[in-house]
Amino acid sequence: MNALEIKNLEKTYANGLHALKGIDLQVDEADFFALLGPNGAGKSTTIGIISSLVNKNSGKISIFGFDLDMHISQVKSCLGIVPQELNFSQFETCQEIVLNQAGYYGIKRHVALKRAEKYLGELGLWDRRHDISRTLSGGLKRRLMIARALINEPRMLILDEPTAGVDVELRRSMWDFLKEINSNGTTILLTTHYLEEAENLCKNIAIIDKGLIIEHTSMRQLLGKLNIETFVLDLEAPVSQLPSIDKFTLRLIDPLTIEADLIKGNTINELFYILTKHNIRVSSMRNKSSRLEELFIRLLNI
């Protein structure tokens, strides 16, 4: 069964902005799905419509078989939403925020308390449960929104840029947490500007641009489309000039660093072999950017 199915979804805002131009999207149950796109592409509008905070103009949405227009209560019961912007009361404690959310879903107090302990604990907020939410750091506020979204134990968790502004350490721990949630069967729909994040976490992906889905496939297939990868090579000794090599494009960044474009089919061993022949020895290497980032840039003609 599809966790999410969107058919011909359109949205035009009152100011005339045509945010969605008839998009189709399917997300399988238990999938970890990335919805990527540049700013203003229509990601948040799509999530807003799914979470019934934005009215659509036309199109159909169903969540686990429940039609959004016909069975809104069932649809809402299946979802947990982590929005892009902070949207909790700045004057309530972490525990109040999470327990109130449970209350809105009709969850009994004793059940809600257990779940609050579980999710606040797993997200490292249990010790700060009595703190007023506005006193939390940016990263902890984002964690609080994840704990709140999980309190109804949703079948599908929607995360709209959950790690925006979060430091690397916290981001990595959030990845682990989300992977675990997903491995337990929760479908996750993620939007993010960190393409490395999507590449690491997601099995399937859609790219949206100017209100249209321009790519909808598995992460593996999408990354397979990448014809050129750029590597940064750190050299053992400085060089002043690069040799001309047919199969590879080389650029001298500084005397100790070169960039090499590797076309699909050529191997990195071949490059090392040729460089060694020209007396250029490589001490270390890395991808210039994530593979998904390179594809993203090419697909969107940025």
Next chain:
Amino acid sequence: MNTEQYLIAYNTIVVKEVSRFTRIWIQTVLPPAVSMTLYFIIFGSLIGPRIGKMGGFDYMAFISPGIIMMSIINNSYANVVSSFFGAKYQRHIEEILIAPVPYIIILAGYITGGIVRGLLVGFVVTIVALFFTELHVHNYFIVFAVVFLTAMLFSLAGLLNGIFANRFDDITIIPTFILTPLIYLGGIFYSIELLPQFWQTVSRFNPILYMVNAFRYGMLGVSDINIVTAFIIIILFILALTGLCLFLLNRGIGIKT
């Protein structure tokens, strides 16, 4: 969701609303007690004895029901408009909107919060009034019914204001330019019999006149208007505002993009 879950959701909103205004009682409960005390001192103790009897009662006794009613109206309205707009402004209204809570439950929760604050402040002001005059109750049922229904009506009006409000200005314009004049011209400080015929007729278009007089009837047994008419008008307003608020919430006006 089943009935029990709806009740949990309703209870959650009510508890959150009541906690909100009790947490800031210095801003919500104390100021009306202070300002109403000043009304009693100035209009009751200082000016009242020079005015003499009104409606067959001492001026202080005559204005007491109106002053209590004024505090109920102001506070039930202010509670809902500020809370609902605050939730929109801080965007935590989305917490409720994404949950499977029917709009009627959201409306009932916010309105109950407004009623509770209106009644609590009304109670505090009544205690203050007892320091200045003796309060007699002519008809308990009418007193409680009018107080409850008036708090409900103005909570609904506050919600309507909150739905349409987009800026902080929007939540002060209606109370300042519409509500306050209607309250002051609603027969709190005078009997409309004192007015020329034309202004008596104009006053009858002011719904607050009916609430103040119905409450005064419950307390003192005197009223400028027919008590049945007052109840019909209050109930009609409640029904109309409930229908309008539910229609707007269902359409997503003021709460959805």
